[in-house]
Amino acid sequence: MSAPANRPGAVPTRPPVRRGRRPFEEVRQAVLRAAAQTLFEAGIAGFTIECVARRAGVSRVTVHKHWPSRGALALDAFTDTFHNDLALHDTGDVRRDLHEVLGTFARLLASKPAGPAFAQLLGAAQIDADLAEAIRERYFAPRRHAVLGILNAARERGEIPADIDVTVMVDMMWGACYNRLLMPGLTGTLTEDFARSVVDVALAGAGASPRA
Amino acid sequence: MSAPANRPGAVPTRPPVRRGRRPFEEVRQAVLRAAAQTLFEAGIAGFTIECVARRAGVSRVTVHKHWPSRGALALDAFTDTFHNDLALHDTGDVRRDLHEVLGTFARLLASKPAGPAFAQLLGAAQIDADLAEAIRERYFAPRRHAVLGILNAARERGEIPADIDVTVMVDMMWGACYNRLLMPGLTGTLTEDFARSVVDVALAGAGASPRA
CATH class of the missing domain: 1.10.357.10 (Tetracycline Repressor, domain 2)
Incomplete structure (x- = not known):
């Protein structure tokens, strides 16, 4: 996936390799992907912040910074994965x-x-x-x-x-x-x-x- | 509660004190009562055969003899407690x-x-x-x-x-x-x-x- 860096005014989504923090959106996507995999493989009974963090390659603190609870993360993973199927349209009929x-x-x-x-x-x-x-x-x-x-x-x-x-x-x-x-x-x-x-x-x- | 022992043909529900096994129906009622109390106080998360058996004064083996699983016991306790509310009638309307x-x-x-x-x-x-x-x-x-x-x-x-x-x-x-x-x-x-x-x-x- 190439970053749209040449479009005027666009912000590159994947900056050149560098030290330091991964950008917020990249971390969010990685955590959501890991959370969805964990939920679908282990079920809600096996769904822990620790397991998701390990899978996403981030710390538990990072996950907790963005999601207030295990439930919030599980729900966001579900709705993010299936957002196309969950879309609603009002066509007037x-x-x-x-x-x-x-x-x-x-x-x-x-x-x-x-x-x-x-x-x-x-x-x-x-x-x-x-x-x-x-x-x-x-x-x-x-x-x-x-x-x-x-x-x-x-x-x-x-x-x-x-x-x-x-x-x-x-x-x-x-x-x-x-x-x-x-x-x-x-x-x-x-x-x-x-x-x-x-x-x-x-x-x-x-x-x-x-x-x- | 007095037993209807004097009604002709009635089977006493509470026989005189004696040694040996409690009658089946008495045990069943005691276990169902204990199961209902456990379910309503501790919720399904705290509902264990061990806890119910202790409360009913019977062994776990006795409970297992009559109910194949923890779930079966919990369900019977629920339906037994609320059987009046769960009754169905077909009056033709x-x-x-x-x-x-x-x-x-x-x-x-x-x-x-x-x-x-x-x-x-x-x-x-x-x-x-x-x-x-x-x-x-x-x-x-x-x-x-x-x-x-x-x-x-x-x-x-x-x-x-x-x-x-x-x-x-x-x-x-x-x-x-x-x-x-x-x-x-x-x-x-x-x-x-x-x-x-x-x-x-x-x-x-x-x-x-x-x-x-």
Whole structure:
């Protein structure tokens, strides 16, 4: 990878070899990569700051300087690895947007290592307050805010009736996917088709305008 | 507590003091009580067969004779303690039955110690295969079977359209409640009213006959 050093005003991302500290962004990327590898290989039970630091070739102090807790680091590693699958778009068509976002999410959760890692993060958060805070602040809160934005915009456009509590819809749609993720072997599998059915039931149940 | 020894044909539940083995049912009840106390006080992280056996005044071997794993014992303690709240009824009116069962379940999960204990059991099952098997076999499988029975009967009566996949409805209704249980502080609270709204959205979404 060549640094864009010749572009006017660009800051070289990989400076010439030199002594002293590695640049912040380089360290951050190395730690996130090491954290993702550790999470996917060892699971959350084997995920320690010490192990990640050793793998990234940095000190534990360096890791702690940038991440307040083990949970925060695990969550950032997860969302950084899968940021493309976790992207949200608001195209102005609520059914299409929900099919896309929940379908992509279901496909991600049905795959390895994303599905088991997410189930473990959510599971371990039930007995680990740091992890619970990290998953809430770094994952659920911003994501839920974005999804509610899509639904509220649809309500303002009249696609969803004004008196509907859209938080109930979100709990039902995402909850259905978590149900299949967390309790495998009971029910059908978690597929993109399942996610689309869930979206259709939620929209019909809310009295949304019928499929175009 | 007096034993019903005078009722004709009744088996005394507390026989006179004697040497030798305690009757099976007495031991089972003592172990389940001790297991529930341990689970609610120490959480799943502090739940060990050793601790339960000591509390119940029996040997670890005795506990292992009746329960194949720590997870099986924890699950039986939970379902035994809350069996009244977990009861299912099929009265022949699907909306009333679902309001009742999901409403009661939401109220249970919103209460202590049931809610935190259930969240911990479900969470720990994500990294503990014995516990995952116990929760699947001793809790989810029979319960899901019973709920699907209610929905399938409603479909046969014509209350729910014949082409609806009722497993999707179950994932959405129960998943919505688990979503609020497992991710507190993000969303509205888990209440009986929430559960009833969830049932109404699922039934309307499935095209069920409207509210009577």
